[in-house]
Amino acid sequence: MVYEYIVIGAGIQGSSTAYHLAKNNKKTLLLEQFVLPHSRGSSHGQTRIIRKAYEDDFYINMLEESYELWAQLEKEAGVKLYRRTGLLLMGPEKGKDFQLIKSAMQRNKIPSVVLERHEFSQHIPNVNLTSGDGAILESTGGVLYADRALRAAQTVFQSHGGTINDGEKVINIEPGDLITVTTDSGTYQAKNLVITAGPWAKTLLSHTGLQLPLQVVRINVCYWKEKVPGSYSINNRFPCFIQIHPKEAEHDIYGLPSNEYPGLMKVCYHMGTETEPDERDRQTDRRDVDALSSYVSRCFPGLVSVPSVVESCMYTMTPDKHFVLDRHPSYSNIVIGAGFSGHGFKFGPVIGKVLCELSMGLNPSYDLSPFSIQRFQANPK
Numbered sequence: 001m002v003y004e005y006i007v008i009g010a011g012i013q014g015s016s017t018a019y020h021l022a023k024n025n026k027k028t029l030l031l032e033q034f035v036l037p038h039s040r041g042s043s044h045g046q047t048r049i050i051r052k053a054y055e056d057d058f059y060i061n062m063l064e065e066s067y068e069l070w071a072q073l074e075k076e077a078g079v080k081l082y083r084r085t086g087l088l089l090m091g092p093e094k095g096k097d098f099q100l101i102k103s104a105m106q107r108n109k110i111p112s113v114v115l116e117r118h119e120f121s122q123h124i125p126n127v128n129l130t131s132g133d134g135a136i137l138e139s140t141g142g143v144l145y146a147d148r149a150l151r152a153a154q155t156v157f158q159s160h161g162g163t164i165n166d167g168e169k170v171i172n173i174e175p176g177d178l179i180t181v182t183t184d185s186g187t188y189q190a191k192n193l194v195i196t197a198g199p200w201a202k203t204l205l206s207h208t209g210l211q212l213p214l215q216v217v218r219i220n221v222c223y224w225k226e227k228v229p230g231s232y233s234i235n236n237r238f239p240c241f242i243q244i245h246p247k248e249a250e251h252d253i254y255g256l257p258s259n260e261y262p263g264l265m266k267v268c269y270h271m272g273t274e275t276e277p278d279e280r281d282r283q284t285d286r287r288d289v290d291a292l293s294s295y296v297s298r299c300f301p302g303l304v305s306v307p308s309v310v311e312s313c314m315y316t317m318t319p320d321k322h323f324v325l326d327r328h329p330s331y332s333n334i335v336i337g338a339g340f341s342g343h344g345f346k347f348g349p350v351i352g353k354v355l356c357e358l359s360m361g362l363n364p365s366y367d368l369s370p371f372s373i374q375r376f377q378a379n380p381k
């Protein structure tokens, strides 16, 4: 079967790319190895954080449009995808990371308030602000309903004439003017290919002779019980939070208000242990959960400091934690979106737009140099 475009991988990035291609009237096939919906990649689960609190202007610029495109998808699909809660950023006040985000927020006039220590508990009850930490509340931060968002992108893609073949794993890619994609149950051809394979990107790209420095880690997604039900609830407007440099661990800790499982708040560690994507559950390292327990008991006294529910998800990390959004260095009709490093969901619609632009040969709406493949080749480490 011949298509104009094939997209491999129906996570949020591939589904959003396919949606933009179909809206541009391109005959597009979206291939997914698992039967949809599934919980084995990076885009499953009910919730993700959306925020503009970033230190780099290039992310903040993309987020302006991302909020608009999420609102458009909400309208097209007739579902609510975003709920505003605010995003609480806490971290060592004089530390570089906190200062860089704070100044980027001021520079970009992102609606936010600095919470002074003496007024903190009045605004954010049931949280202990670590001594030496500053706090900023970004008012446009909130929750994206992830599973719903993924389904919405796929549904709108199909309503624009797109085809989704799930339960079909791509096993070979033959580049050329007409690219041949072989799955475990068929063969397809297209003039253009977009690869958005999440944790499997490294293996799939190696079929095309490209080696990218991507590392897959398993994340323990932990939910903690509220001692008083509702005290950290989305219905009480409890915000999402990011804790930079917690005392207990090297990487950040983050959380979302209780919502999908009433009475349980999601608090996770922003790093995990390396894993093979097909062997995710063989990875049983729980050192992060121990660090989280100490943090929860110190800073969230209203939560029971042993998780009630632990689920899993995977990050695909690049060395600098910036995404890969580029053409294949050897084949200009193959476009790659990969390495979303645990923070890509909120950008889904805008990433879909730029991957669509790249693959249609248009000038991308954003400067994509921070996301180039060449940055690894110039400095392979």
Ligand SMILES: Cc1cc2nc3c(=O)[nH]c(=O)nc-3n(C[C@H](O)[C@H](O)[C@H](O)COP(=O)(O)OP(=O)(O)OC[C@H]3O[C@@H](n4cnc5c(N)ncnc54)[C@H](O)[C@@H]3O)c2cc1C
Binding pocket: 008, 009, 010, 011, 012, 013, 014, 031, 032, 033, 034, 040, 041, 042, 043, 044, 047, 048, 049, 050, 168, 169, 170, 171, 196, 197, 198, 199, 200, 201, 204, 219, 221, 268, 312, 313, 314, 315, 337, 338, 340, 341, 342, 343, 344, 345, 346, 347
């Ligand atoms: C615990 C956790 C918390 C997160 N929190 C946030 C957050 O708060 N905010 C935020 O913005 N981001 C967050 N992220 C990151 C975000 O979820 C990811 O960046 C995003 O989901 C990546 O999407 P993807 O489409 O690249 O990957 P995936 O969702 O993994 O999609 C790739 C798809 O490709 C398919 N595939 C792979 N190989 C093949 C093949 N050979 N043939 C066919 N199909 C194939 C896979 O099955 C999969 O469905 C979080 C991630 C995790 C794990």
Ligand SMILES: O=C(O)[C@@H]1CCCCN1
Binding pocket: 049, 050, 051, 242, 252, 253, 254, 270, 342, 343, 344
């Ligand atoms: O992308 C985000 O906003 C969150 C921040 C904390 C880590 C997980 N991802």
